[in-house]
Amino acid sequence: MKSLNDQKKWQKLAWLFLLGVIFLVYSPGLSGGFIFDDYPNILEDENIILKEISWGEVSRVSQTGTAGPLKRPVAVVSFALNIFFTGMNPWFFKLTNIIIHLLNTLVLGFLIKQLLQVWHRRYGYKKVSNYSQNAFGWVGWLTAAIWALHPFNLTSVLYIVQRMTSLSTFFGLAALALFIQIRNETAWADKVRVQWWSLVSKLVLIILLMLFSVLSKENGLLFLGLMVLVEFFVFRFEIFGKIKYIWNRSFYFWASYGMVVVVASVILWNISFITNPERIYFRDFSTPERLMTEARVLVIYLRDIFMPDISVMSLYHDDIDISRSLLNPVSTIFSIFFLVIVSVFCVCIIKAFPIALFAWLWFLISHSMESTWLPLELMHEHRNYFAIIGFCMAISIGLVTAVRKFGNKLCIAVLGILFVLGSSTFVRSYEWKEPMTMSKMEALRHPKSMRANYQLGRDLLVAFDNGLKDDRVLDEATIAFEQAAKANFPSVGPYFGLLFVEFRRKNSDEEHVNSLVKKIEETLRTKTTEASYPAYIDSLLKCQLASQCRINDMDMLAIMVAAIENKSVFPVQKGEILKMAAQYAVSRGNDWGYAQELAEMAIQQNDSAATRIFYAQILKNRDKRVAAAEQIEIAEKLDDAKIYRELLNREKIILNPDVSQ
Known part of the structure; x- marks a missing residue:
């Protein structure tokens, strides 16, 4: 008994040591910045900013997500809470992600220990000895250690927006662990010993956990499939120690048949x-x-x-x-x-x-x-x-079995494996500690990647704007964007990047600028539409309106027309670009009549609350206040998530000062 207590004590120390090592391995990446999809989902989305901690505000923010069909409200609210308490500092976002990763490590260790207990009962001897229980604990620890330290998981932790993945995993693993616990109580236990209220409460909790998993990211739904997998391999649909039969066939047979039918139906559908x-x-x-x-x-x-x-x-x-x-x-x-x-x-x-x-x-x-x-x-x-959890579990079982069979000297080999995994993750984390270092490494390792080279060019421009006023920085950015343009799957983005570089030079080459503009027009008109088209054009418009870019208005209009004329462009994109064109007509030429025409065309393509509000502002400035008020009412109906609630209230007050908030 003393030996068993010592083993439990050693396992607790091992868990504390593991959590400390995981934090140490990921800590260099805390100083990194926002990257890639962090910008549209967090940094540039004002709608996720909580004005106060209240149910109404949390409910509003939860409906502002755009990353998936279900809007991923749980993850979005977690981002909003980060902003509310710590601002837009990426350090705290990444710290939160690491904490979630640590929690996932603990839940995974507990889950694997539970799974091995029932697995051993199915495939091993019926009575589990104390030594086996201790071995299960070590397999759970080792599985969690391999998984948590594996460098393949780094992007799920330090890439801020992928909190959607890690949060979904946390709730999914917790639901799976609870499912195993319930089935362990009902598969082999005596019926009279089952505490039904406890069972019902656990079932309700599983449903809630699964709901939170799916609302963090849609692939949380796959944990239902993993529950079915565990059921087939371990419990085999036994209830209170008995195999259920329907028409002389076991429920296991019918469930197997049903799974084949379901998969075939999904494929045929x-x-x-x-x-x-x-x-x-x-x-x-x-x-x-x-x-x-x-x-x-x-x-x-x-x-x-x-x-x-x-x-x-x-x-x-x-x-x-x-x-x-x-x-x-x-x-x-x-x-x-x-x-x-x-x-x-x-x-x-x-x-x-x-x-x-x-x-x-x-x-x-x-x-x-x-x-x-x-x-x-x-x-x-x-x-x-x-x-990768299943593989980590299988490897851990093999390693622990080898240690038990050949002696503790093999523990050195096991620790060596963990050291290699942890040091590899540490190196990757160190590379992520600063945006420029990360961008250079990404572009170096993937020279044919458009995004890696584009990101490097973009970071070099940011460095130039933040005080590194050296033409050599612009030369490096030019090389990065040119490399991006040669990528396996070229994009219009690098040509926008080259244009931004040119306008940062003291004496920009007008002929080169015209050449880039023509290349942008051609690419926008002929290449398969990218989701980023409106974002690229919006960046150029802002640069133009800030007088940093110097394209003549006809060329700016030609760029937008080229994007709209692309046969593969989505109506949503076309609507966004038409709205930008209308805003440009107002900002540059004060042409409210032309802006109205463009806004009406934008509504035909993509009838959104934002476009209706802008259309109402145009009508108001053209002294059509009644028509403007009608547009505000339509916008309110379109604004299901109440994203524009305050703006709509302000517009109503301007149109009718007697209207109260």
Whole structure:
């Protein structure tokens, strides 16, 4: 008994040590800044700023998200709370992310210990000894350590906006742990010993946790699939020690049959979309091409999980070649073949090593949303945040088993593995400590990435604007943007960047400026539309209105017309650009009549509250106050999330001073 107590004490110390090491490994990255999608989702979104801590304000902010179909209100509110208490300092945002990662580590350790207890009961002997209980604790600790220190998870922690992923994982893991606890009580326990009120309360809590997981990020829904996976492998639909039968077939059989039917139905329901050879909006690939490419992406993920090499890891993976056919590139067919072989192999050894198939299915289920036919970007490391847990568990079981079999000397090898993982993550974290350092490393490692090179050029311009007034900085920015323009999938963004560089020079080359403007027009008109088109144009408009950029008004109008005339442009984008054109007509030429025409065209393309408010302001300035008031009423109806509540109230007071707030 004394030995068991000593072991528990050592495990507690090990957990404290692990949490300290995790914080130490990630601490260099705390000084880093906002990057990429942090800007539109946090830094540039005034709507997520809480004016006070009240239910009304929290409810309003929760509906302002734009990152997913469900608006991800839980994550958005967490960002808003960060801003309310600590301002826009990225240090505190990243600190919050690290704390969430630490909580996930603790929950994961508890979950794995629980899972191993029931796993051992299914696949091992019935009575679990004290020594086995202690071993389960160490496997849980080691699984959490490998997972938490793995460099592949860094972007899920230090990339601020990916709190959406880590929060979703926290609630999902907690729900899964509670599910295992409930099933352990109901699968094998005596019916009379079950505390029904406790069971019901836990079920309600699981539902709430799953709701919070999905409302943090939609792929939280996949934890339902992981619950089903655990049910199939461990509990097998047993209730109070009995196997239930329907029409002389076990419920396990019918559940297996039902899963096949569900998966087949989902595929058949989406078959027209899956096989559609047309390019996806905002993407340079079709759905079949995406599916073929994802086979290669999954193999790359597996390589980076089992052979982590930070020299190929990156925030940006937009340089990956698209699979245009099974043989273009030829690695496509080999990747598909490899995935099939692994699947067959895991099925063949299921009796001897069921954990192999369990870990493999955990990985595939975790990628079933973001790595299949949904029209998302092709590759992101944060998609593996909870996908690698099954592999970490399988590796930990093997390592702990080896230590028990061959002696504690192998502990040095285990600690060596953790040291390699932790030091790799520390190096990546150190690279993220300062935006310029990170940008240079990202561009160095992925020279064919448009985003990596564009980010470097953008950071160099920021450095120039913040006091580093040296033409060599502008020369470096030019090289970065030119490299971005040569990327695998060129964008119009680098040409905007080159234009911004040119206008920062003391003597800009007018001929070069005209050449860039023509290139921007051509690209906007002919290239497949990017989601960033309105953002690029908006940046140029602000630069123009601030007199930093010096494009003549006809060229500015030509740029906007080129974007609108693109056949692949979305109505929402077209509406945004038309609204920008209307605002430009007012700001530069005080042409309210032309602005009204453009605003009416914008409403036809994208009828939004913001556009209606601007249209009302135009009508008001043209002395059409009754029509303006009607537009404000329409805007109020369109403003479901109450984002423009204060602005609408101000406009109503201006139109009718007798109207009270």
